[in-house]
Amino acid sequence: MTEPSLASSALASLSRLEPGAGRAPRWYAHGYNRAELYRLAAATSWLSRPLRLRLARAVGRAARRLFPAEQAVVRSTLEVTTGAAGARLDALVAGVFRDFATCFSDLVTTNRQPPARLAAHVSDARGTEQLGALEGGMISLTAHVGNWEMAGRLLALRAARPTHVVVAEEEVRNLERWVRRDGDGVRFVPRTAPTVSLRLIAALRRGEVVAVQGDRALGTRGDTLVPFFGRPAPFPRGPFVLARALGVPLVPAFCMLGSDDRYVVTMPEPLTVAAGGEEDALRRWVGLLEDIVRRHPTQWFNFFDVWNPARG
């Protein structure tokens, strides 16, 4: 069962993981990814957003006790990313489940609003002005932090061109209705065939946007070990290979929940990939990711051991 994460539409990177080729381990799977939970969360859409988020937080607090394995992983991850211990670590662990529930609630309700209305939930947008200066195709690069899907939808709106979101193959088909919805300039591209890269190449050649997640290794030859909080962790190299081959920029984008329950969208400087420079660009990306996780440790939604994913 795939992680829901803001997740079941988990944008994955290009890799050797293809059907019929033997399944890569799905270490990011966990019990959250149930249609009933999506249905339940979506059923609260009639509530006002403040009330709905309060309810989501209460559910998050209660739910973490139901997932001891995930809680243990979150704890060990936070030990590395924050150096916290004792009561502070306990609070951070609770914070991850609280923030996950909050963003999850928005994923299946707020995010489903027309893009033009999403802007009302954004308190600040940093670096988005550079989108206007970027001509031609680009790759939007984000991660399972905050409300990444909203980042993608806002980018599609601001970039004013079709956005092709690469999603992981779903094991539970009935989850799709809750997390995917083509339209509003967003098209989902299932990573179900090795030829998916051809569709992305063609889109970039037409000057469109390709959106991928850059924080989950897939256990394939496309993974590269890069220091993450001082320890080697596998990250997908695919997006960087694609950017180098097409000569297009990678545009990092993060959408983090603020204390006022509005989101702050951040788009750091675009990354360019020189010939043979895929690993260097990947390291720069991981540095950006490390920085955002350091500043928002409770909005890092990976419930597996990112340093040793196969072990999970």
Add this chain to the structure above:
Amino acid sequence: MEPDEILDAIRAVLVERLKFDPARAAGIDPDTLLPKGLDESLGLDSLDFIELAMGIEERCGITIDEDEDLALHFKSAGALVDFVVSRQAQA
């Protein structure tokens, strides 16, 4: 380009960009299947297809920008030859 020349271009791309053994590449014919997951195919994955597409664009002077599923055109060496021929005819 003639179909034989395009097939040679595919073989050359496989050797130069995908690091295939030249002897293995020389044995590729129009019936050779390309994608991973098909029996007796070359086992190309999504990263390989990036390199193959770039190499074909470069050698054959075409641009891959169709808003359609290209999987069938890259299913076999022969299908890819036909695709390149049709693209060159449109140019």
